[in-house]
Amino acid sequence: MRTSPLLMLVLAACQTEPMPLPTAAEAAAADARVEQAARPPLTQVLYDYALAPDLQAREQRVRLLIWLKHMELGDYQLRALAELHVQAEAERARIDAAQAELLAASEPTLTATYDALWAKLSAGASLDDPALAEAAAPLIDARKHHERADALLALRLQGVKAVLEAERPWLATLSPKQEALLTDSLFALRHKLDPYANPGDFKALVGTVFSAGEYGTLTRGSFTQTDDQLDLSRLWSDYTKAEVNGPVFNNARRELILYMLLMEPTLPEAIQAALGAAAPATPAPPSPPSGG
Numbered sequence: 001m002r003t004s005p006l007l008m009l010v011l012a013a014c015q016t017e018p019m020p021l022p023t024a025a026e027a028a029a030a031d032a033r034v035e036q037a038a039r040p041p042l043t044q045v046l047y048d049y050a051l052a053p054d055l056q057a058r059e060q061r062v063r064l065l066i067w068l069k070h071m072e073l074g075d076y077q078l079r080a081l082a083e084l085h086v087q088a089e090a091e092r093a094r095i096d097a098a099q100a101e102l103l104a105a106s107e108p109t110l111t112a113t114y115d116a117l118w119a120k121l122s123a124g125a126s127l128d129d130p131a132l133a134e135a136a137a138p139l140i141d142a143r144k145h146h147e148r149a150d151a152l153l154a155l156r157l158q159g160v161k162a163v164l165e166a167e168r169p170w171l172a173t174l175s176p177k178q179e180a181l182l183t184d185s186l187f188a189l190r191h192k193l194d195p196y197a198n199p200g201d202f203k204a205l206v207g208t209v210f211s212a213g214e215y216g217t218l219t220r221g222s223f224t225q226t227d228d229q230l231d232l233s234r235l236w237s238d239y240t241k242a243e244v245n246g247p248v249f250n251n252a253r254r255e256l257i258l259y260m261l262l263m264e265p266t267l268p269e270a271i272q273a274a275l276g277a278a279a280p281a282t283p284a285p286p287s288p289p290s291g292g
Contacts, residue, residue, distance in 0.1 A: 057266060064261070064270035071181050075275065077173055082271045084170050088163045088262040095159035102151055113138045163262065164255050171254055182254050185261075 073081070116135040125132050133140075174182065261267060 060264055061266040061270055064264060064267055065273050067185060067261075068270055068274040071178055071185075073178070073274070077170070078271050078275050080170050080173065082268060084166060085262050085267050085271070087166050088259075091159050091162050091166075092263075095155050098155050099152060102148070102155070106148055109138055160259070163259055167255055167258050167262075171251075171258065179254065182257060185257050 068078070113135065117132070120129070120132050120135060171179075171182075
């Protein structure tokens with residue numbers, strides 16, 4: 001019996017191996033390519049890193065303007081953001097003044113102590129001379145050093161918390177799309193906390209899966225590992241990201257990113273440029289003609 005060509009074609013088709021479904025990794029890679037293609041190419045400039053100080057200021061000014069345009073902030077939001085920057089700068093200046101006053105109270109004692117040590121050592125005093133130990137007593141008094149460090153940390157945390165509280169009314173004006181864009185604005189952290197260029201700063205703020213970061217380092221001050229309520233590792237580390245998600249996670253993340261942006265000196269200039277490029281406000285209706 002001779003098999004027809006049509007039947008042979010059907011049988012061959014039945015024996016063809018089915019095309020396998022994509023793996024989870026392949027699907028994730030495809031999604032990433034689509035997401036990357038959908039992202040405006042210019043926003044990639046946000047993640048460049050300049051080493052020269054003069055270039056950093058110019059670079060950050062461009063970054064911030066790109067970010068403001070990408071956020072699609074309205075005229076009211078831009079002006080409110082400029083006011084928020086002024087508040088943040090005033091709070092930082094207040095904390096700096098209080099910190100300088102605190103240091104001024106202790107520096108004269110330390111200056112006299114170092115001068116006395118220099119005089120005795122340069123005169124030939126041996127390291128086991130009792131007079132030398134007596135002169136160094138203010139430096140050895142650990143209690144005073146701890147008190148000063150605790151007071152400085154309290155001032156810094158007070159300033160950070162004040163700015164975070166001031167941010168919340170502005171954050172409440174964001175649309176869901178703008179909230180998502182702000183949550184993904186990690187270039188604000190990358191600029192200040194490059195894990196390669198500034199590994200110490202990155203670890204101090206963000207932490208690792210083994211040690212948590214602290215808000216105290218936002219002002220480049222010392223910090224304590226005992227303040228669990230300031231634990232940023234639970235927000236940023238991959239280890240616990242799956243455990244902390246949803247509104248609480250995203251709100252805290254936006255607050256921190258906005259704080260870093262408010263500390264940028266070129267932010268006011270970028271806001272003014274964005275206001276100039278923003279859509280003009282709706283003109284007021286003409287006033288009715290006055291009666292003659």
